[in-house]
Amino acid sequence: MTPSALRALLAGRFPSCSARDGAVAPDGLPTGLPAIDTAGGLPRGAVTELTCPASGGGASLLLGGLLAASRAGGGRAALVDPHNAFDPDSFPASTLQHLVWVRCPAPNQALAAADLLVRDANFNLVVLDLRRLPEPALRHIPATHWHRLRLAAEAAGNTLLVQTAVAAVPGTRLRLALAPSLPLAALEKERLLLLAALSPVRTRHPLAAAV
């Protein structure tokens, strides 16, 4: 039996559970991406995983939309960046005033920093960027770490977005996947149009339907 068929079977047998898993809270965190916002945004008090295996997928584009939307909403955001990859010059300075950028020299410090930040209810959004972490190292992170982070996000009511190259985070409420699709010509297009055209696939869903 395929995973999709199993999910469909479980959804039919336990409709209340599947509705809880699949539903995004109506007061979710806006992303600036219409395809996600129309479905309720990113869930608060939960972990969301965004997988983007290579460049050209639009994960940084989505991050820019998230930062602009959370800035407009008056919230605070934190970016835990163990690979020191974030480029502030790529984003309007006005959308970064609420951002706390944490450049960690090692992935284990990134997990510890995320653990501290996600417990602080002052932050609406905490982003943990592990996209450049090799897959074996990513899978080597104990499930208990993710469990701690999930419980902390639930307690504080904030959104924890984990960016990875492959799906590896257990216990996420929502999992989005972005495939490399942007052409070089995107460098000359308006960013809002590019953002509107992004279509992440929602894989953590009973029917694995596109958002």
Added chain:
Amino acid sequence: MFAVLHVEAFALQAALRAGPPVAGTRPASLITGLGRQTALGECNRAARAAGLSAGMSFAQALARCPTLLLRPPDPAGEAEARAVLLAAALTLSPAVEDTATGCCTIDLRGTDPAGRRGAAEAAVRALAATDLEANAGAARTPRLAAYAARWAGQNALPGGFLAVEEEAALLAKLPVDYAEPTPAQAARLAGWGIHTLGELTALTAAGLTRRLGREGRELWDRARGGEPRPLRRHEPPVGFHATADHEAGVETLPALLPPLERHVERLALELQAAGLAAGGLELELRLEDGPAHRAHLRLPAPTASAAPLQRALETHLTGLRTAAPVRGWSLRVEAVRAPVRQQDFLSGGLRDPHAFTETLAQVAALVGAERVGTPVPTDTHRPDAAALSPPPGLLEEAPAAPGGVIGLPLRRFRPPLPARLTFAPTSGRPAHVWTERFSGPVAEARGPWCASGDWWEPARAWARVEWDVALAGGGLYRLLGEREAWFVEGEYD
């Protein structure tokens, strides 16, 4: 109307709170005397319940109560506890008298009668939070208020507070020893069958004077509760500071932090009494060897609560490594007027500024302070020159959605990846890219984009050429040519 804050077995409580923490309520007693003369001093309620009393020898005491906790007197701890008691008293009224050890009298004239009970109970709670078990009483005279406070403690009244409304009813319940009779007077009164102050005051003053002399008249006056009198006012401290020295050098945080936190509790009470708040903390650690460690701890918002101040100190000290053990410390509070500010819907204030600062301090201790902050642009066209600044406490109103931004964000490789390039002989465009992480033929390229700056300062001058490329196997990258070498500066995403 007067109030009294009374701490029973004050010297013992001061010694206990200055020492290592004790779990639960254990029988405890103070040690008095030297050599063969040592004996039990003040005993707490649990010790008295176990049958112990002052003057008993250690052997007798330990035979009756093996779990007895013995503490030597601690003059420094008593001075600190006295300051805490006075600070709590000053939260009720500025007219405070340091009447006796563990006893403060407060003149409540001019205060709101409706709020007296709440304020007194709050002062008792504040003292309890600093491990001083106190009780409060309010009455027409200072002595009656002291009787009420003692009675509230002995009978464990709710809130630890008793306001005397019917003086005769209270005196009828109080034992004669409240009026401090001499042993001879106490024996004679017992012989007459007089056991309460109510029974004593029922006698006539003239009759008691005839039988007990002038001292008898004074006893009768004390038994009635005395008369209102002007207080010898205690002047509140001018500054807000604390200092302590350690006989032996302190090397660990668990040994350093508890006494520091005790003093912070007192400073917070003094700030509250003065209607001020702490805007920052100046900490000095005197070391056994070498220069002292000095730090200024900035607070995100002025506060007069002890907990945020203690957390700020703990967070700072947790990440601190000194070159030598600590011999002493000084702490000074920058007192400021607490700003009155109303949050509005448009400004991005913090839910809990102290928690925010504490979180950032913890993260900074983990990864390094230079790696945490809000990115801000600097006044240069040099690429990747953004600086990190402390996150603002209050955000301005968010601007409208930023439009007109072109292209994709860059994800940088820091440092840039060294690369080898081949160029098409005809067009001069990159044709193939090799790096340690990836390589492949270039499907599409745009450029070259040349930039330079700071050419008027040879040491800082920079010049670069960029190509934006799409590899045939997927991926959008920025190539950087600098000082006759090629790099991959980042990936577009």
